[in-house]
Amino acid sequence: MTVIESITLMFGLVFSLSLLYWSNQKWGLVLTAALMVTALVLTLYWPLLLGAAVALLALAALHHWRPEIARGQGRENGLRDWVHHLMSLAMLLVGVQYVVYYSLLGQGLETGLGRPDVVDAFLPIAGGIELKAIIMLNLWDQNHPAAAVMLTSVLLSGLICKRAFCGWICPLGLAGKYLYDLRVRFIKGAYLAPKWLDWPLRMLKYLLLLGLFYIVIGMPADSLPYYLNGNYQKIADLKMGLFFANPSVLAMVVIAVILGLAAWQQQAFCRYLCPYGALLGLLSFLSPFKVRRDTAHCLIQSKGMKCDKCTRACPARIQVHTENTVRSDECQACMRCVAACPKKKALQVSTRWGQTLSARGVLIMLLLLMFAVPLVAYVGGFWHSQVTDATRIELMKYIHQIGH
Numbered sequence: 001m002t003v004i005e006s007i008t009l010m011f012g013l014v015f016s017l018s019l020l021y022w023s024n025q026k027w028g029l030v031l032t033a034a035l036m037v038t039a040l041v042l043t044l045y046w047p048l049l050l051g052a053a054v055a056l057l058a059l060a061a062l063h064h065w066r067p068e069i070a071r072g073q074g075r076e077n078g079l080r081d082w083v084h085h086l087m088s089l090a091m092l093l094v095g096v097q098y099v100v101y102y103s104l105l106g107q108g109l110e111t112g113l114g115r116p117d118v119v120d121a122f123l124p125i126a127g128g129i130e131l132k133a134i135i136m137l138n139l140w141d142q143n144h145p146a147a148a149v150m151l152t153s154v155l156l157s158g159l160i161c162k163r164a165f166c167g168w169i170c171p172l173g174l175a176g177k178y179l180y181d182l183r184v185r186f187i188k189g190a191y192l193a194p195k196w197l198d199w200p201l202r203m204l205k206y207l208l209l210l211g212l213f214y215i216v217i218g219m220p221a222d223s224l225p226y227y228l229n230g231n232y233q234k235i236a237d238l239k240m241g242l243f244f245a246n247p248s249v250l251a252m253v254v255i256a257v258i259l260g261l262a263a264w265q266q267q268a269f270c271r272y273l274c275p276y277g278a279l280l281g282l283l284s285f286l287s288p289f290k291v292r293r294d295t296a297h298c299l300i301q302s303k304g305m306k307c308d309k310c311t312r313a314c315p316a317r318i319q320v321h322t323e324n325t326v327r328s329d330e331c332q333a334c335m336r337c338v339a340a341c342p343k344k345k346a347l348q349v350s351t352r353w354g355q356t357l358s359a360r361g362v363l364i365m366l367l368l369l370m371f372a373v374p375l376v377a378y379v380g381g382f383w384h385s386q387v388t389d390a391t392r393i394e395l396m397k398y399i400h401q402i403g404h
């Protein structure tokens with residue numbers, strides 16, 4: 001785990017401690033603190049210790065300057081935007097580190113800089129195959145273990161808090177938002193896909209997901225050990241790097257289409273093409289938490305007024321003001337609708353049994369899933385890739401010849 005990863009991880013967990021404290025979740029607080037202290041004592045890994053110290057200092061400063069954010073008491077939109085930007089910044093730094101690592105490796109230089117293992121989160125097929133090998137053969141891949149770990153974290157987040165990963169964390173979603181805002185600044189207008197086209201376009205992401213499932217499920221169990229020990233798996237991340245460093249014409253067309261889509265319509269990439277979004281959308285049906293409208297408090301029924309503020313605030317174009325329970329696979333638990341609602345208690349994220357979840361609650365769950373799971377994996381020795389830089393340099397010479 002590199003310094004950037006360690007600081008980000010510790011910042012996420014220290015922030016969780018603060019949120020747990022202010023929401024009076026004593027058991028959660030004790031368990032999270034115990035996990036962190038145990039991990040620090042067992043590993044005595046200096047970047048983690050440094051990360052803990054930096055995170056504590058940063059949180060103390062945050063408490064001083066922005067106490068409402070440190071306590072998770074701000075309005076939903078402020079809290080979400082703040083976290084989303086910080087997480088994206090961390091991923092950007094990791095990305096820059098990986099680009100430097102990749103470039104030096106391409107010149108045959110062992111960097112000593114370290115490879116941020118979290119980039120394996122961008123290898124969902126490898127992660128899926130690894131999880132299959134663990135479940136079917138009790139075979140734990142050591143080439144890219146972080147791929148399985150991060151996929152597990154994301155899957156759990158979908159089961160528990162819907163597509164909150166998309167709305168609160170995903171850096172691609174945030175980049176798409178900025179691209180859209182930039183386009184609107186110069187070319188005004190919404191240009192939404194008409195309904196007859198919107199639905200088939202939304203299904204595209206499920207087709208892509210089906211393709212990924214086909215690869216993972218279609219691989220026979222007895223070939224899993226050969227695949228996981230093969231050269232392709234060893235340099236799966238470098239193959240991905242090559243895709244961006246030396247893109248084919250087809251790759252450039254695909255990237256241009258994605259960028260064009262993101263600029264054309266708000267969240268178009270998430271809505272139409274992202275297979276991760278599709279997977280989380282499916283899992284979100286199982287989540288006990290949903291956005292629910294209480295007609296006893298909603299202005300439409302309780303006062304007979306016209307109101308659609310929640311619908312207008314929704315980036316996923318869900319007709320919130322006409323639904324009692326939002327079950328849509330497009331809902332990202334972003335809580336913009338809740339923030340926009342003028343009537344307290346009219347709109348909440350809750351279970352069917354009445355337990356409500358505040359923005360702070362969503363954030364605690366997300367942070368714990370995104371950071372506690374990797375920390376446990378790291379302490380258990382299932383995080384760091386065992387492929388040496390020397391092996392990578394050697395295999396990079398034949399990267400074009402190495403296939404599945």
Ligand code: SF4
Nearest residue numbers: 314331332334335337
């Ligand atoms: S329904 Fe509410 S929580 Fe869901 S995407 Fe729309 S604004 Fe966000």
Ligand code: SF4
Nearest residue numbers: 298299307310321341
């Ligand atoms: S914004 Fe609130 S009051 Fe208005 S329709 Fe939506 S839930 Fe009802």
